[in-house]
Structures are given as C-alpha cells and as structure tokens.
Amino acid sequence: MSQAPAHPGFDINGIIRHQRNRYPVLLIDRVTDVDPGKSARAVKCFTYNEWFFPGHFDDEPNVPGFVQIESLTQTFIMTFLCMEEYRGMKTNFVSINNVRFKRKVVPGDVLKIEARLTSFKRGLAIGSAESFVDGEPACSGDFVVAVPEILDRYKPRG
Amino acid sequence: MSNRDTYNTAFTETFMIETKDLPGLKYQDISAWDSVGHMALMAALEEAFGIEMDIDDIIEFSGYEAGQAILTKYNIAIEPAV
Numbered sequence: 055m056s057q058a059p060a061h062p063g064f065d066i067n068g069i070i071r072h073q074r075n076r077y078p079v080l081l082i083d084r085v086t087d088v089d090p091g092k093s094a095r096a097v098k099c100f101t102y103n104e105w106f107f108p109g110h111f112d113d114e115p116n117v118p119g120f121v122q123i124e125s126l127t128q129t130f131i132m133t134f135l136c137m138e139e140y141r142g143m144k145t146n147f148v149s150i151n152n153v154r155f156k157r158k159v160v161p162g163d164v165l166k167i168e169a170r171l172t173s174f175k176r177g178l179a180i181g182s183a184e185s186f187v188d189g190e191p192a193c194s195g196d197f198v199v200a201v202p203e204i205l206d207r208y209k210p211r212g
Numbered sequence: 213m214s215n216r217d218t219y220n221t222a223f224t225e226t227f228m229i230e231t232k233d234l235p236g237l238k239y240q241d242i243s244a245w246d247s248v249g250h251m252a253l254m255a256a257l258e259e260a261f262g263i264e265m266d267i268d269d270i271i272e273f274s275g276y277e278a279g280q281a282i283l284t285k286y287n288i289a290i291e292p293a294v
Binding site: 148175176177178200202205206207208209210211 | 239247248250255267274
C-alpha cells in the first residue's frame with residue numbers, strides 16, 4: 055500500500071494565505087514541508103536589501119536577534135495555521151524561553167528553520183524551533199503562542 | 213496533598229498569587245486571569261487531577277468558588293476550607 059504524499063509546503067503566496075504577517079515583518083520566504091499539527095520547515099534568505107541592515111549595523115551588517123526569533127516563530131505557527139480550520143488566524147506571543155544565539159547571520163545567508171508543535175489545545179500552541187546556516191546551528195527557542203480567536207471561545211461568561 | 217491543596221496550588225502557581233487571595237477570586241479580577249491565564253489554569257487543573265474538562269465547564273468556570281462546584285462533576289470533591 056502506498057503512503058500518503060507528503061505536504062508540499064507553501065510558496066510565498068501560500069504563506070500569505072495562511073498567516074497574517076506582512077512586509078516588513080513577514081520573515082520566512084518558503085515553507086519547504088509541513089506535517090500539519092506536528093512540524094514545519096521553512097527558509098529565509100537574507101539579502102543586504104533587508105530594511106534592518108543599514109541600522110544593524112552600517113559597518114557590520116547582521117540579522118538582529120528579534121528578527122531571527124520572529125523567523126522561528128513564523129515557521130512554528132505554520133505547524134497549525136496550515137490546517138484549514140485555523141488558516142489566517144492572528145497569533146500572539148505568550149512566552150519565549152531558552153533562546154540561544156549560536157552564530158552571526160549576515161547578508162547572503164540562507165536560514166533553514168525547523169519547528170515542532172508539542173501541544174495545541176484550546177488556542178494555546180506550545181513547541182520549539184531551531185535554525186541553521188550551512189548546517190551550523192544559528193538560533194533556537196521554546197515558544198508558547200496564543201490564538202485569540204480560539205481563546206475567546208473558552209472565556210468564562212462571568 | 214488534599215484536593216483543596218491541589219486546587220489552590222493550580223491557582224497560586226498559574227497566577228503567581230498567594231492562597232489568602234483566592235476566596236472570592238473571579239475571572240479578570242487580576243491581570244493574570246485573562247483569556248490566556250484561563251487556559252493555563254484549566255491545563256493546570258486537568259493535569260493535577262487527571263481529567264479533561266468539557267467546553268461548557270471551562271466557560272462556566274468563572275471563579276474560585278464556581279470552579280469547586282464544577283469539579284464535583286468529575287468526582288473531585290474539594291474539602292471545606294479550614
């Protein structure tokens with residue numbers, strides 16, 4: 055018996071259809087594969103034309119940490135926003151823990167990101183993500199993200 | 213640990229408050245008990261008591277005392293406060 059084909063992932067238009075981040079804070083270029091409700095992989099290609107390089111820093115351009123974290127998070131949320139019932143929902147951070155930066159990311163680098171969803175229940179997503187450049191670890195962290203539209207369904211009536 | 217201790221601990225650890233603050237506490241009385249905090253509290257109670265709560269009970273869980281009545285549906289009796 056043949057296995058079900060793997061999810062093909064999403065190009066930039068597919069990402070835009072499934073999550074609400076837009077320029078200048080849409081920080082993944084392609085979701086290369088996704089296992090809905092479990093994991094996702096994405097890439098982000100950094101060029102010198104990124105809006106933050108002139109300010110960080112003019113003599114030593116490198117990707118700010120918050121941008122790297124946002125790239126991890128946007129990959130992470132695709133683990134559940136890829137599912138039709140959650141498509142396009144807005145998300146909020148609840149917590150970020152155990153963040154580690156292991157190498158500088160500079161213009162020309164391609165960030166490969168792997169995210170895992172360990173729990174998704176009643177609008178709270180818990181999981182982790184890590185990124186690599188040329189196979190070397192770049193950044194990692196654990197995330198808790200809320201989906202307000204789902205949380206609202208469980209609010210006490212008072 | 214008594215059921216009341218377990219119940220109280222779910223509140224105090226989720227919301228970072230003290231046991232003396234629990235009587236009369238209701239949803240949104242404190243900033244920590246918002247919609248996200250509510251889900252965290254439900255998860256803490258489910259884990260502590262080994263239950264899975266119905267959506268209607270989660271919505272009805274509007275306060276410290278109301279929650280004790282709801283837990284009786286899951287055969288969890290919270291002992292009277294001493």
